[in-house]
Amino acid sequence: MAVTVELPRALQPYARGQTVVVLDRPVATVEDALGALEDHWPGVVDRVLTEQRVVRQHVNLFVDEENIRHLEGLQTRLPSRCTITILAAVSGG
Amino acid sequence: MSPTPRRAAAAKKRSKPKAPGDVVILVGTLKGAFLFWSDKKRRKWKMEGPLFPGEQVYAMAYDGREGRNRLLAAPRSMHWSAAVRTSDDFGKTWSAPDRQNVRFPEGSDLSLAQIWQLTPGPASEPDLVYCGVEPAALFESRDGGESWNVVRGLLDHEHRKQWHPGGGGLCLHTIVCDPSDRRRMLVAISTGGVYRTSDGGKTWRPRNVGVRAQFLPNKYPEFGQCVHKVVHHPARPERLFLQNHWGLYRSDDWGDNWTDVANGVPSDFGFAMQMHPHDEDTVYIVPLQSDEFRCVPEAKLRVYRTKDGGDSWKPLAKGLPQKDAFETILRDAMSADAMDPAGVYFGTRSGKLYASANEGGSWAAVAEGLPPIVSVVAAAVA
Numbered sequence: 064m065a066v067t068v069e070l071p072r073a074l075q076p077y078a079r080g081q082t083v084v085v086l087d088r089p090v091a092t093v094e095d096a097l098g099a100l101e102d103h104w105p106g107v108v109d110r111v112l113t114e115q116r117v118v119r120q121h122v123n124l125f126v127d128e129e130n131i132r133h134l135e136g137l138q139t140r141l142p143s144r145c146t147i148t149i150l151a152a153v154s155g156g
Numbered sequence: 157m158s159p160t161p162r163r164a165a166a167a168k169k170r171s172k173p174k175a176p177g178d179v180v181i182l183v184g185t186l187k188g189a190f191l192f193w194s195d196k197k198r199r200k201w202k203m204e205g206p207l208f209p210g211e212q213v214y215a216m217a218y219d220g221r222e223g224r225n226r227l228l229a230a231p232r233s234m235h236w237s238a239a240v241r242t243s244d245d246f247g248k249t250w251s252a253p254d255r256q257n258v259r260f261p262e263g264s265d266l267s268l269a270q271i272w273q274l275t276p277g278p279a280s281e282p283d284l285v286y287c288g289v290e291p292a293a294l295f296e297s298r299d300g301g302e303s304w305n306v307v308r309g310l311l312d313h314e315h316r317k318q319w320h321p322g323g324g325g326l327c328l329h330t331i332v333c334d335p336s337d338r339r340r341m342l343v344a345i346s347t348g349g350v351y352r353t354s355d356g357g358k359t360w361r362p363r364n365v366g367v368r369a370q371f372l373p374n375k376y377p378e379f380g381q382c383v384h385k386v387v388h389h390p391a392r393p394e395r396l397f398l399q400n401h402w403g404l405y406r407s408d409d410w411g412d413n414w415t416d417v418a419n420g421v422p423s424d425f426g427f428a429m430q431m432h433p434h435d436e437d438t439v440y441i442v443p444l445q446s447d448e449f450r451c452v453p454e455a456k457l458r459v460y461r462t463k464d465g466g467d468s469w470k471p472l473a474k475g476l477p478q479k480d481a482f483e484t485i486l487r488d489a490m491s492a493d494a495m496d497p498a499g500v501y502f503g504t505r506s507g508k509l510y511a512s513a514n515e516g517g518s519w520a521a522v523a524e525g526l527p528p529i530v531s532v533v534a535a536a537v538a
Contacts, residue, residue: 073233073236076252077254105254105255106253106254110233110237113267114259114260114261114262114264115267117267119235121235122235122236151236152235154235
């Protein structure tokens, strides 16, 4: 039973090259999960959340296949086994 | 702060070693940065880059104090935000800070949007570097640009809630240091106007007397002007020149009072302004037609230069397109090197980079087809 976090290529250097991080403690929400991720890889979370702990505008977080923007945001509750995927949004210019 | 390992930037061919007197133009664009290198003759240029491909680079700087040859850049990813990165090998490798090194403190209710300006401090404090950011705030580094702290006196300024974003956002884009007094400094905010400190950043007072705010009912408020750029010459630091959102000004008293010096320009609207490196009476600007149509007047690309402190301005157009040139030059897209004669450089939103090796007497295109240019910094290798 574990929550895993999949990292996009741009953030892997901030987790010593890992593509997937398995969280090492139980977490109840996405916010908790990011907190657990931050304990080991703060550079990753810096780039996902603003200083105000808001998900950056052009970043999307999915719990399995659901975008948390369509759920409860950072307060989205997590099943005991799931994958959080961090992705760059479809944006650019 | 975690250590900042050096990571290779974009894969590059082995380049010729840089020598003292070589000149570099640091060009920041909306899709990365480019370096253009030349020898002291400045006839041929070699491009390197893009560095930080895909990222906006609004601010770059060269720091040659105390024997270092450091480049600083502030790339911003649309997705992952911005950081200040440094290179001590002329751009081959760059620091890669694990944590975002420019961060608003807890409780500020602010988050970094963009880094607009990087300014090395006085020569007497060679590890001091400043950066100006959006939302408007000033940060300082005491280790040459690796780690940063917000300047609290300006962050907590009572006027903050009354500053409003201009077209580029609420940005602190200009930092002018007094070379002889580390405690005195001036910054410019769009839109907030000019603020000056005389106590090392603890307190800041607006310094906008005489500067017009065309877009407000009260045309001459205490603060709230949309100042676009301020420059001065280190040999005469108290005399400042200001390109405003409508208005061209000079102050002879560190900004206490401003006088209109739009004498002979086709428009007093514009963004870019550059001080001559050796002559305290000579300043360069690129007037734009209006704030509604931000292109050069008559579609003629002309730099204007004063050699008498703003009493008169003359166009410099030799080598620049004089027909159908619908060009825009942004506030940080102009620079000069410290050679003699001075080189002057500017970039356009359409991605053209121009250079003059004779103080503006004639110009030549260094590059065309770059991404939109937002910053240009020229320097001679120490």
